[in-house]
Amino acid sequence: MTSVPQEIPLEQFIVLSAILFSIGVYGVLSRRNAVLVVMSVELMLNAVSINMVAFAVYTAPTLFVGIIFAIFIITIAAAEVGLALAVILRVFRNRGTANIDEIDTLKW
C-alpha cells in the first residue's frame, strides 16, 4: 500500500512528464548522432515511467500495476538500448559513421 503525498498535486507530475517527453521528442528530431537519438528515446520512456508511477500512486493506490508497468518499461527499454547500440556499432563498422543524415542508401 502506498500513501498519497498531500503536498504535491498530481498535475505537477503530469506536467513534469509532459516536459520530459517533449524534450525527448525534440532530441529525436534534432540530433544527428544515432546514439543521441537513442538517448532522447530513453527520455521519452522515462517520462512515461514518471507518469505511470504518479498515476499509480494517486488514482489507484491499492493496485501496484502502474508501478509494475514502470518496471517493465525500464527493463524492456534496457533491452532495446542494448540492441540499438549493437545495430549502431554494426552500421558504424560498415560505413564509418553514426550520423543519421549520412545513412541514406535507402530512400524514396
Add this chain to the structure above:
Amino acid sequence: MLASLDRFGPELAVMATAGLVLLADLVVPRRHKAWLAGLSVAGLLAAALWLVILVLRGRQASFFDDSMALDNFSIFFIFLFIAVCGTVIIASLDYAPRFGSHQGEFFALMLLATSGMMLLAGARDLVTIFVSLELTSISQFILAGLLRDDKGSEAALKYLLLGAIASAVILYGMAFLFGIAGTTRLVTTNGAPSIASTIAAGDAGIRSALILSMVFLAAGFGFKMAVVPFQMWTPDVYQGAPTPVAAFLSVGSKAAAFAVVLRIFYEGFGPNTFVGNDWKEMFAILAAVSMCVGNVMALRQTNIRRMLGYSSVAQAGNFLVGLAAISALTNGRTSLGASGVVFFLATYAFTNLGAFIAVMAISNRTDSDEIADYAGMGRRAPIPAAVLLFCLLSLTGLPPTAGFIAKVYIFNAAVQADLVWLVIVAVLNTAVSAFYYLGVARQMYLETAEGLPTLVRAPWATQGILVVAAMGVLTFGVYPIPLIEAAQRAVNVFG
C-alpha cells in the same frame, strides 16, 4: 492457474521451440541447419494441434485474471500467425544459407516474433499488450539486420529507432488510459472496473484526456500498421531486410498490429461510446491519406520490394476503411467493418506471402530486385512468375481473386456506414494501383527476354508453397464463405 496455463499452451509451445532451436543450433553441423527449420515447423504444428484441441474442448475463456483471452478472435489470429510463420520458414530454406552461421538465430527469432504476435492477439491488458508488442518488435529489429550487410544494417537501424519512438508514444497514450481508468484491464469478466466500463460510463470530464490517449495510441500503432504519416520505415525495411524477413514483416507484423488495434479500439474504447465517432473519423482520414500516399509513391518505384513496401502502406489504408466503417452491421448484428478487416487481413496474408516468396525465388537466382530485370520472367521462371502475377491481380483487387472479394466486402461496409466519400477515394486508388501492379505483369509477360537464360528452378518446397498460396488466393476468391464466417465469428466476441 493450471487451466490458464492450458489455454496459454500454444504460445508456450512456440516459445519452448524457439529455445530448443537455439540449443539444437549448438550441436547441429553447419550443412544440416535445415533440420532446425524442421524442428521449428514441428513446434508450430504442435502449437496448432494444441489450439485445435482447446477449440474442440470448448475452452474459450478469459484467463490469467483477465489479462489474456482465448476467444474466437485470438484463435483466428493465432492460426493465421502460425500459418504465416510456418510458410515463411519453409520458403526460406532456399534463402537461409545466406545467414551462414546465424541460421539457428533466424529460426529462433522468427518463432519468438510469432509467439509475441500470438500473445498480442489474445492480450487484454495494457501491460500484456506492451510486453508482447516489444517481444515481437525486438525480434523483428534483429531479424531485419541479420545479414549484417550495408543495406540490412541501415534498414535495421531505421526500423529500430522509429520503432522505439513508436513504443514510447504508445506508452504515453497507455499511461493516460491507465490514469483515467485506474486499471490496465481493457475488459473484465468479474465485474471489476475496466477501461471499457470507465469509457462506457461516459463521464464528460475524461473526454479530452481520452482523446489525447487515443491520438497517441493511434500514432504509435500506426507505425506498426505502416499507415501514413508513420510509414517512412516501410519501404526501407522491405528493401533492406532479408527477403523472408520482409515477407514475414509485411504480413505478420501488420496483422498483429491490426489485431491489437481492434482489441483496444473496438473492445476497449467501443464504437458506440461518446468517443466512438472520434476514433472512427480519425481512422477514416488516416485511411484516405494512406491509400493516396502509398499508391502515388509506389508508382515511381523501380525496385520491386520497395514497390511492395509502398503497396503495403496503401493496403493498410484499405484495412483502415474497415475500422472507420465499424458501425455497419449485418443482419446478425455482426460488425461488417471489423469482420471485413479480419477477412481482408487473412486474404492479404496469402496474397502478400505469395508475392514476396515469388520475388524471393526469382531474386535469389537473378540477384536483382529491379523491376526492369523481370523482363521475360514468364518464360524464364514460369511458376514464380505465374504466382506473382496472380498475387498482384489479387492485390489490385481483380476477380476471381480473394483480394477482390475482400475489397468488395470492406467497401460495402463503408457504404453502409455512410462513408461514400471514402469508398470513392478507395476505388480511385485501386485504379491507380493497377498501373504499378500490372506494370510488373507487363514486364514479366510482354517484354522479350532475348538471350537471357532460363533460371534454375526453385526447390520443390518453395514451389509447393507458391502453389499453395496461389490456390488459397483462388479458393477464397471463388468460395469465400467459410473464411468470411470465421471472420464474423471472430469479431462477434466484441459484439
